[in-house]
Amino acid sequence: MATRATTGLNSYLCDKQQPMNLVSVGTVAFDSIETPFGKQERVIGGAATYISLAASYYIPQSGLISVIGDDFPKDVLQEMEKRGINQEGLQIKQGEKSFFWSGKYHYDMNARDTLDTQLNVLADFKPVVPESYQGCDFLMLGNLDPAVQLSVLEQLRERPRLVVLDTMNFWMDIALDKLKEVLKKVDVLTINDEEARQLSEEYSLVKAARKIMEMGPRYLIIKKGEHGALLFHEDRAFFAPALPLEEVVDPTGAGDTFAGGFIGYLAGARNISFDNMKRAIVVGSAMASFTCEKFGPERLMELDRETIDRRVQEFVDLVDFDIELVGA
Numbered sequence: 001m002a003t004r005a006t007t008g009l010n011s012y013l014c015d016k017q018q019p020m021n022l023v024s025v026g027t028v029a030f031d032s033i034e035t036p037f038g039k040q041e042r043v044i045g046g047a048a049t050y051i052s053l054a055a056s057y058y059i060p061q062s063g064l065i066s067v068i069g070d071d072f073p074k075d076v077l078q079e080m081e082k083r084g085i086n087q088e089g090l091q092i093k094q095g096e097k098s099f100f101w102s103g104k105y106h107y108d109m110n111a112r113d114t115l116d117t118q119l120n121v122l123a124d125f126k127p128v129v130p131e132s133y134q135g136c137d138f139l140m141l142g143n144l145d146p147a148v149q150l151s152v153l154e155q156l157r158e159r160p161r162l163v164v165l166d167t168m169n170f171w172m173d174i175a176l177d178k179l180k181e182v183l184k185k186v187d188v189l190t191i192n193d194e195e196a197r198q199l200s201e202e203y204s205l206v207k208a209a210r211k212i213m214e215m216g217p218r219y220l221i222i223k224k225g226e227h228g229a230l231l232f233h234e235d236r237a238f239f240a241p242a243l244p245l246e247e248v249v250d251p252t253g254a255g256d257t258f259a260g261g262f263i264g265y266l267a268g269a270r271n272i273s274f275d276n277m278k279r280a281i282v283v284g285s286a287m288a289s290f291t292c293e294k295f296g297p298e299r300l301m302e303l304d305r306e307t308i309d310r311r312v313q314e315f316v317d318l319v320d321f322d323i324e325l326v327g328a
């Protein structure tokens, strides 16, 4: 018998009067991407773009902290604004260029090569937390220089209820000490399996999780691309699969979409119990699966709650089974 999804998605009420309870930090960028199924130059990208778009399906308003040059399209910013993504914390540098990243995926799209990273405006980015973002309950420190992540955290007069941090090998390679400093101050870390191994110097993900949780975060999410995601907390673990997709066109932004769906769901429900985190992981995975279907954030931008709910239900059905155990 198939179980119904119990994510409580339908209980969400879109109330524009609610105060902003999520703030996201990360890149807003241009990406050039090559996959076995095509190539696209200078599509809209950036960790914070994917995070805030994904979260916007679960919360009416969020704050964005980032920096762009004057080359970033105004219509995309307007579209984000329409989705409740407040841009008071977004700095626009006249005469400068936005962050640019270029990557190439091979046939196994769980691995990619970074071809180019141009920090541009990010090179000397000093984030400023606007007054209206003070008092936020949820903070998403998206993939970015750990010094910037730390600076945002330190500017908040009250510590948010939940701080989630995402990072990548790039920052482990060039800013490990700063990363370790910020790790001490966050609740949840999301990284992929290779990065978990690099950070912990352990091959076993169970041992890696234990070591990483000793570095600060009480919760660890290890993303395994098309093989799902693992949540660790104390001696508990939870696994959510990834949906076997008929078409994977471009996985860029899947990790950030996952993070945005995860924190957006928690912020919308205002519930950070372990059980709700399990639901949030399924929601994050469902949202990430959409992002992979087209280049850039295009697919993520054309969704609605009904479509997302149907996909969450597919996840529930995917792992639903009955078994009778002798002696149980």
Ligand code: AMP
Pocket (backbone or CB within 6 Å): 027, 029, 030, 031, 044, 045, 046, 047, 100, 101, 117, 143, 144, 145, 170, 171, 251, 252, 253, 254, 255, 256, 257
């Ligand atoms: P994901 O596929 O979820 O890991 O994230 C892809 C996004 O991360 C792209 O849109 C890039 O613009 C952005 N990105 C790539 N490298 C970096 C970096 N070193 N720091 C911050 N953002 C990055």
